[in-house]
Amino acid sequence: MTATGLALRTPRAASAHRVLAVARRHWLLLLRSPHRFFDVFVWPVVDTLLYGSIGLFAADAAAAAGAGGEVTAVMVFLLSGTVLWHLVHQTQISLATGFLEETWSRNVMGLLTTPTRGWEYLAGVGAFALLRTALSTAAVAALALAAYAFDVTDLGLGLLPLAALLLTCGWSVALVVVGLVLRYGSGAEALVWGALSVVMPLSGVFYPVSTLPAPLRPVAELLPTTHLFAVGRELAAGRAMPWGELLWATTGTAVLLAAGILFLGRMTAVFRRRGLVTRYS
Amino acid sequence: MTGAPLLTARALVKEFRRGRAVDRVDLLVREGERVALLGPNGAGKTTTLLMCLGVIEQDSGSVELFGHPLPARRAAAMARVGFAAGYLPLPDRLRVHEYLRMYADLYGLRYPGRAVREVLEQWRIEHLAQSIGTELSSGQRTLVGLAKAVLHRPGLLVLDEPTAALDPDVALRVRDGLLGLCEREGTALLVTSHDMAEVAKLCERVVFLSAGRVSADGSPAEVAKRFDRADLEGVFLHLAAERDRSGDRTRDDRDRDRNREETLA
Numbered sequence: 001m002t003a004t005g006l007a008l009r010t011p012r013a014a015s016a017h018r019v020l021a022v023a024r025r026h027w028l029l030l031l032r033s034p035h036r037f038f039d040v041f042v043w044p045v046v047d048t049l050l051y052g053s054i055g056l057f058a059a060d061a062a063a064a065a066g067a068g069g070e071v072t073a074v075m076v077f078l079l080s081g082t083v084l085w086h087l088v089h090q091t092q093i094s095l096a097t098g099f100l101e102e103t104w105s106r107n108v109m110g111l112l113t114t115p116t117r118g119w120e121y122l123a124g125v126g127a128f129a130l131l132r133t134a135l136s137t138a139a140v141a142a143l144a145l146a147a148y149a150f151d152v153t154d155l156g157l158g159l160l161p162l163a164a165l166l167l168t169c170g171w172s173v174a175l176v177v178v179g180l181v182l183r184y185g186s187g188a189e190a191l192v193w194g195a196l197s198v199v200m201p202l203s204g205v206f207y208p209v210s211t212l213p214a215p216l217r218p219v220a221e222l223l224p225t226t227h228l229f230a231v232g233r234e235l236a237a238g239r240a241m242p243w244g245e246l247l248w249a250t251t252g253t254a255v256l257l258a259a260g261i262l263f264l265g266r267m268t269a270v271f272r273r274r275g276l277v278t279r280y281s
Numbered sequence: 282m283t284g285a286p287l288l289t290a291r292a293l294v295k296e297f298r299r300g301r302a303v304d305r306v307d308l309l310v311r312e313g314e315r316v317a318l319l320g321p322n323g324a325g326k327t328t329t330l331l332m333c334l335g336v337i338e339q340d341s342g343s344v345e346l347f348g349h350p351l352p353a354r355r356a357a358a359m360a361r362v363g364f365a366a367g368y369l370p371l372p373d374r375l376r377v378h379e380y381l382r383m384y385a386d387l388y389g390l391r392y393p394g395r396a397v398r399e400v401l402e403q404w405r406i407e408h409l410a411q412s413i414g415t416e417l418s419s420g421q422r423t424l425v426g427l428a429k430a431v432l433h434r435p436g437l438l439v440l441d442e443p444t445a446a447l448d449p450d451v452a453l454r455v456r457d458g459l460l461g462l463c464e465r466e467g468t469a470l471l472v473t474s475h476d477m478a479e480v481a482k483l484c485e486r487v488v489f490l491s492a493g494r495v496s497a498d499g500s501p502a503e504v505a506k507r508f509d510r511a512d513l514e515g516v517f518l519h520l521a522a523e524r525d526r527s528g529d530r531t532r533d534d535r536d537r538d539r540n541r542e543e544t545l546a
Contacts, residue, residue, distance in 0.1 A: 006392075006433055008390060008391055009390070018386060018387050021382075021386035021387055022383075022387075025372070025375065025379075028374065028375060029372075029373065029375070109336065109369060110369065110372075110429075112335075112336045113364035114359055269338075272338040272352065274297070275297065275337040277331065277337065281366065
């Protein structure tokens with residue numbers, strides 16, 4: 001009961017409803033913001049058309065030159081890379097813009113003056129991000145199937161741990177970006193859209209990182225996404241799950257997630273200590 | 282007052298780069314008490330308020346809300362506190378009932394739908410339920426913000442400039458609503474405002490801050506008497522002039538206070 005008598009949920013149920021309330025708030029916002037469908041559907045579809053058509057063109061040209069087999073594999077890598085990349089990209093963008101939305105609508109102070117805990121808020125935006133990513137990736141996968149006869153489910157059951165780890169990577173990068181926005185304010189907002197553009201070429205989304213310039217290869221090897229996309233290429237080529245790569249990827253993802261959580265915690269502490277909330281009031 | 286302490290802040294200190302914003306402030310709000318935190322711009326009111334809510338962490342000193350130390354037990358404490366600020370907008374693209382429903386869930390209410398209906402009725406804003414928050418007038422936004430803050434019937438309601446920029450009729454409605462709420466439910470009130478007349482009607486105790494320190498604490502009449510002024514407005518102008526002499530204020534502040542004095546004259 002509150003001070004004057006309203007019935008309260010049990011602590012566990014209250015937590016669950018807080019998570020749902022945050023997710024619902026962002027879902028309603030998405031439904032009422034047609035321009036946001038650009039991020040969710042238009043860009044992913046454009047990417048699929050772009051990489052799918054490049055791959056098809058290369059495959060046709062190679063077939064005419066008598067080297068069709070390998071280039072068809074490249075096309076499969078381009079399409080599987082596109083679908084898998086959107087798991088990372090959409091999760092990161094959805095979570096980070098979800099938080100930005102609170103700053104744009106100056107709702108940060110309102111949230112901080114409720115019993116909502118940081119993890120409940122993040123879980124709510126994370127749940128929304130998952131839903132948004134599912135929509136976006138479904139659109140990409142459906143287009144890849146309809147236009148280029150590429151079926152992402154051909155990757156088999158290995159797709160499940162792969163997808164889970166890619167989602168976790170997207171989430172972890174988003175935690176770092178949210179931390180930077182808390183600390184540096186609107187000046188850091190560009191990172192929401194820009195952070196992954198650095199990660200993408202280094203992760204070998206469409207190619208093995210052995211094709212990167214030599215000085216960049218050790219950096220690329222450090223990224224869990226590099227190992228995840230290597231796993232994706234193996235599966236797309238119809239080969240067995242490369243367990244060694246998956247183990248590296250899982251370890252790297254766990255480290256990245258822990259680093260993201262620690263960094264966000266640190267930035268939240270700075271945010272409270274320096275009274276940076278007044279930026280949003 | 283003999284009610285149990287709801288908010289106890291002791292020796293709060295907060296420094297920012299520009300200097301010490303809050304300097305060893307003590308603040309006590311008891312059950313059912315209506316307290317105003319007053320002072321000229323830059324006196325440290327909002328910083329003190331935000332430290333009392335656990336939103337900003339104090340450099341030293343302690344805050345206890347409903348017996349919970351802040352910021353460590355912030356979540357538990359905030360279940361019994363409501364907060365609204367006249368300067369905060371409502372979130373984009375949410376209808377009023379959806380906004381209230383979200384906060385009812387955040388407060389952990391078991392029957393959020395019922396609580397939303399009751400609070401809309403209580404503040405006589407049922408007709409706004411389907412409106413999008415950003416399409417409302419400032420008066421309507423203030424009423425919805427207050428409805429949000431009292432959804433869970435908090436024991437302590439903290440309001441930062443609740444009637445800033447409101448028409449007098451809406452300000453009156455807000456004040457009457459708050460007084461009714463405090464009488465009916467025994468809610469304690471901690472409020473900051475620049476409207477001294479409103480404060481004198483709404484609050485039974487005022488705490489004046491000046492340059493980050495408590496310079497007076499008592500009933501409006503006691504405080505006015507202590508500074509040898511006719512009312513709280515006079516005390517405010519006196520403290521603003523002191524700050525002016527110390528040079529710790531902006532040109533905007535000086536212009537505002539000068540206009541105020543001219544208007545009063």
